[in-house]
Amino acid sequence: MKKVILSGLVIIGFGAYAIFHHNSETIVFSSKNNTSSSQNSATGSNSAYKDGTYTGSAADAFYGTIQVKAVIQNGKIADVQFLQYPNDQPESQQVSQQAMPILKQEAITAQKAQVDTVSGATQTSQAFKESLAAALAQAR
Amino acid sequence: MGMPITIEVADPQVAESDIASIFDYFASVDRMFSPYKKESEISRLNAGELTKKQLSADVRQILQLADDTKKESNGYFNIAHKGKIDPLGIVKGWAIYNAATLLKEHGFHNFFIDAGGDIQVSGKSEKGDRWKIGIRNPFNREEIVKAVLLENKGIATSGLYIRGNHIYNPHKPDESITGIASMTVIGPTVYDADRFATAAFAMGERGIHFIEKLPGYDGYMIDEKGIATMTSKFERFVIKE
Numbered sequence: 001m002k003k004v005i006l007s008g009l010v011i012i013g014f015g016a017y018a019i020f021h022h023n024s025e026t027i028v029f030s031s032k033n034n035t036s037s038s039q040n041s042a043t044g045s046n047s048a049y050k051d052g053t054y055t056g057s058a059a060d061a062f063y064g065t066i067q068v069k070a071v072i073q074n075g076k077i078a079d080v081q082f083l084q085y086p087n088d089q090p091e092s093q094q095v096s097q098q099a100m101p102i103l104k105q106e107a108i109t110a111q112k113a114q115v116d117t118v119s120g121a122t123q124t125s126q127a128f129k130e131s132l133a134a135a136l137a138q139a140r
Numbered sequence: 141m142g143m144p145i146t147i148e149v150a151d152p153q154v155a156e157s158d159i160a161s162i163f164d165y166f167a168s169v170d171r172m173f174s175p176y177k178k179e180s181e182i183s184r185l186n187a188g189e190l191t192k193k194q195l196s197a198d199v200r201q202i203l204q205l206a207d208d209t210k211k212e213s214n215g216y217f218n219i220a221h222k223g224k225i226d227p228l229g230i231v232k233g234w235a236i237y238n239a240a241t242l243l244k245e246h247g248f249h250n251f252f253i254d255a256g257g258d259i260q261v262s263g264k265s266e267k268g269d270r271w272k273i274g275i276r277n278p279f280n281r282e283e284i285v286k287a288v289l290l291e292n293k294g295i296a297t298s299g300l301y302i303r304g305n306h307i308y309n310p311h312k313p314d315e316s317i318t319g320i321a322s323m324t325v326i327g328p329t330v331y332d333a334d335r336f337a338t339a340a341f342a343m344g345e346r347g348i349h350f351i352e353k354l355p356g357y358d359g360y361m362i363d364e365k366g367i368a369t370m371t372s373k374f375e376r377f378v379i380k381e
Contacts, residue, residue: 101349101352101372103348103349103352103369103370103371103372104369104370104372104375105367105368105369105370106367106368106370107366107367107368108277108285108286108362108366108367108368109285110277110280110283110284110285111274111283111284111285111286111287111379111381112381113272113274113284113287113379113381114272115272115273115274115284115287116148116252116265116271116272116273117146117148117252117254117259117271117273117274118257118273118274118275118276118284119254119257119258119259119273119274119275119276119295119296119297119324120257120275120276120278120281120297120299120322121257121276121278121297121298121299121322
């Protein structure tokens with residue numbers, strides 16, 4: 001009897017330890033029963049949150065978005081779920097695997113070269129056309 | 141399409157009637173696609189007067205090509221906006237490319253066709269040189285900020301339109317594109333350069349990295365502060381001053 005209780009205690013202890021030190025990079029989970037020494041490394045403080053489920057805004061992680069949902073229980077972060085992740089899109093999967101190359105930059109300067117023709121965006125102005133049409137309509 | 145078209149043919153045997161047929165082709169494209177013409181197929185499609193099945197083969201082809209480009213650009217190339225279709229970002233390059241094919245069928249191999257700043261070059265100029273193409277300063281239409289030498293390539297520039305943002309980020313359709321003033325892409329054909337310049341512009345500052353990773357394409361992106369970022373092999377085209 002004693003042995004069973006002892007091993008049971010060890011298992012519970014280990015479980016609490018495992019949860020407490022679970023590595024999810026920035027958030028440390030707090031065990032439900034352990035309210036006194038949980039840490040909140042995300043904000044670096046022990047200030048209490050209101051219980052509930054909160055979804056963060058989608059943040060641009062360059063090649064995808066990241067959105068997290070935080071579950072607060074007993075005033076502390078109890079769970080964090082990733083709702084979107086850069087690896088959702090195949091394009092971003094490629095990027096996660098390799099560092100972004102550094103591309104050459106320069107301040108633009110006017111060139112004197114004589115060219116055959118020029119590439120540039122067409123600047124059609126629909127507003128101008130509409131305004132002109134309205135003005136002409138009044139002129140009739 | 142309401143844009144200036146310039147065709148220069150260096151082949152000595154060219155006659156004005158040859159060029160006239162190319163302009164006729166552009167006029168027919170305008171009749172099919174112009175959103176400013178109520179009778180165009182696109183306007184009628186947008187007004188609900190035509191179903192997709194009733195469209196001509198060319199218009200249906202454009203819709204298919206636009207769909208392919210959307211997939212290739214992770215959705216950043218999108219001709220649908222607020223329920224209307226505006227295929228300008230792909231029709232221009234496609235039409236110029238078709239016009240270039242027509243010219244070649246007429247026996248001409250040394251020319252450039254420039255429609256609204258998107259250009260297809262073929263062969264050499266009269267002096268036997270590669271065609272010299274300038275990249276316009278997005279902040280001053282009278283200036284060029286780069287000059288490139290191109291042979292059998294297409295070049296297209298996407299930028300902000302005065303009437304409001306013509307190009308949109310489909311992931312954030314209500315946000316205006318901020319951060320970059322123009323995106324110039326050099327590709328194997330003007331059709332490809334046009335659609336990828338359109339897509340890359342919609343990506344904002346990330347666009348140049350999209351072009352960098354596309355084999356066979358080069359790009360020159362100018363941000364709102366006048367700082368340009370170029371792909372790693374872009375400088376092989378540049379005329380040094």
